Amino acid sequence: MTAAPEQCTASVPPSAQLAGQLAAVRSKKTGVEAGSGVALLLGGLTLALGIGMVLDWFLDFPWAIRFLIFVSYLAAAGHIIWHSILIPILRQPDDDDVALLVERGHPQFATRLIAALQLTRPGALQTGEAPSLVRELVAQTERIARPLDFTDVISTHQFRRLVGWAVVIVGIGGVVFWKGGEVSRDLLHRAFLSREIEVPRKTRIGQTSGDLRIARGDNVTLFAIAKGVVPDRAKLVLKFASGRTQEFLLEPGKESKARFEQALENVQDSFDYTFHIGDGKSRSARVEAVERPGIAKLDALQVYPEYTGLGTVRRSLGDLTLLVGSKLNLTLTPTKEVAKGAVLVTSTTNAQPLTLPLAVNPKNAREVQVSIPITSESLSGFSIHLEDKFGFRSKDDAVYRLEVLPDKAPVVRITYPERKEELITQKATILIGFEAVDDFAVKQLFLRYTVDGGEEKGIELTLEAAQRGLRRRYDWKVGALNPKVAEGAMLEYWIEARDNNNVTGPGIGASEHFSAKVVSDAEKRADLLNRVGDSIGAIGEAANDQEKLNQRLGDIIQGRPERP
Template sequence: MSALELLNAYLKRLEARFRLAALVRGLAITATSALAATVVIVLAANWFAFSERSLTAGRVALFLCLAFALGFGLALPLTRLNRRKTARDTESRAPEFEQRLLTLAEKQAAGEPEAFLELLAQDTLQVAAAVEPERVVKRPLVIGFSSAALAAVGALLWLIFGTTGFMGYGARLLWAGPPRGVEQPAFYDIRVTPGDRTIRRGGSQTITAELIGFEAAAVRLFARYRDSAKWEEAPMVQREGSSAYEFLFAGLPATVEYYAAAGRIRSKTYTLTVVDVPNVKRLRVQYRYPQWTGLPAETEDPASGDLRAVEGTEVEIAVETDRPLTNGQILLDDGTRIDLKSSNGNWQTARLRVERDGVYHIAAIDRGEAVRLTDDFFIDVQKDNPPLVQIRRPGRDARVLPIEEVPIEVEAADDFGLREFNLHYSVNGGPEKVVSMLKGSGARESDGEVLLALEEYKLVPGDVVAFYASARDARSTTRSDMFFIEA
């Protein structure tokens, strides 16, 4: 190969080395700029509680930052890199060339005769032999820029996918946007219940606001009636022992829009739609107790609709309204709905079986939504407890003479009445004898005493009398502890 060809090959190696350095430097600038811009933009968006406007502005700023970094840090240096610039940069880093490389590059570009260029190349090759391309563009420089780029990309990926808190939340929204098809909860939010709701005219509704992801010294409720253009403001009261805040709309006369606000955060706007529905005048309750209780059915006109009955009772609730009610229901706290059926006049009736404690209320169905007609009423279930039975005297093991008379006192009680109440005893493991202690079937309490004459059994020292009491109600039997009398 001629000297000129060898020098051209040398220049190509230099240009490739400079291009690699420009590439890794541009990537490091772009990655670092992306990381820094992400952090700054997320901090700014966090100040505005990640509102849609702040995120949109942040995405625009991030795009512009990346465009400038790619343009001025990567694309421009690569496009400006040519043989003349390679020669000039090499001369600045290796002065021993004494402008030979730059002169050769310029003369080649100007179309100088090849004989002249060959002589110049021979002279320049002697210097190039001592100046390797790795000396001009040093390896630590390339490794440093590469490491910086990888570190910035790794930190950005960790920020987007690996970290929690507002920084990770904001980075994910900034780069990927909200997940499609899935409603992602806001990082900062005011959760308001009941949200949109239909209520009867003159009814009351409690609004609850819960702060999500932040704290505030005060929470305010803003409301605007449909026939008004002005938003009215009122403070919400913190619920005792809770972080939630409450406000009561009492006796609403018309439809109202409302939202809650705390600091820079505000909730969505909701609507309480007021409709005209019948009012409940009074309730009547009929209890049909389980057959095993032996209790007759009874009807009450309670001051409220609270239900108190034994487990398994069937309750018929009759509701009288001030005008005909269509599509009325009883709504239980477990989500169960029981339709009210028309009866005489403006009466509606429904039946439910009492199985557990809970609450219920009466509602009218208006355009598919349940409109509350009453406050919550309690359901208080009385469980059937097993009988209580005990030996009151002697209440413990005893040692007596074989000729003594030993009094044994027993008592029993049951919430729905005793069916059996007996004293059981046996001598020296013999046949068990049973003495009924029940004063009357169905009694809720009973007691009695038995005088045990030991001489009738001709006991000798060492003989033992074992005794216990039992009580039975309609569903279960209970036994007392067993005691022993030793002669």
């Protein structure tokens, strides 16, 4: 059995010469189209920008109009860049389009050029077709193309014309801009939406006082500096929110003829202002009058020391009589939101006031608190200073007077014995009666004594609980003292009381000092007999006085003259 012959597909390689010539055409076409777009962009934008600047110079466009013109510049530039520059670069023609373009420019090719391209592509020839004919077609096309310049089919007439116009427009624009100097620069800044620069005139206004923020009631000075042709007078125009206007005629300053200024006192309302100097006009600026912070409401709470048991009490600002050791908690509501502040606490013993920062609620800047510790009796008053977010401070702050009272020491009095000096024996027991009173509570009691003026000693007396006032007695067994008190010794004793003040105390109070001399039993008996005799004598004198009184009363009743 005989095998069938193998069928194969023949192909002809493409022509490198033709491919190179077509690539040159493609590059030139892309370059000419993109270059034309660049020339159109530069020339068109320069012309449009120049026309806009000239119109702005004559018509003094507001910012909104200049914004619309600027947007139109961007739209036109975007259109040219996309359609005339980017699309020719991104969407370049393929070989077939370029070949057709060359065939239209060189009719001698007829259809050979496009055929030579298409038949040399892979798969272009089918089985049984003769590749020799294609090779002959390619060779013939190469011979025709060799002396020809394919790129001459791309016309550069429009490109040269656009470049020429662009060079002329940009050149003239550059010269005019350079000649215009500062005027041109200002107009260009305005074209690019500057809010700060006004249309340049013969008289140009340079630096001004600009936008200002002041505290209501403050003074402000507005000024402007003229350039170019400086006139002898200027005008300042104020416009208020109510629609009211106010004008001032200004003369040049003494130090500089180009400086015009006006001082305004006690400014109460915000306003806009402009300077008119010659044919120049400044941009509109604003002076904002801001209210100073103040106190709308102030509450005071006194927190007593814990040992007093009095807790927290609301206090009137007109009567701030406080116990030392307390705290004065202030809660204030300012007239506006504040950023910070301080309380200045004055003292009679310190020339420099104590400064305490205010605590401003971060969630509500109109809630402010501060706590003043009442640590000394020398504190004499305080004032509150506020500051808002603009740095304006409160003014003419009120001074609140403080009167600080000390926690008085306990008052102690010995009620028995009645005599301050006694004679006792070595085995005696002295009955001591006493009473103690404190503002809040007596916490401790002591019997203090010395022997012949020696070292002070003490005996703590039992106290079940702290009391504000108490009355007690104590049997002091002198004979139990160790060492034993010798005869002839002098005992000096008193009662000491301490209160429960654990903040500035404790307060210590003491009674008068009493004394007892240690004597022998015989001396004590003699003293007792003398005291009994004194008592009997006093009783006899009292009886005689009573008898005389009765006799006088009888004489008065019977109408007899009184006896001597």
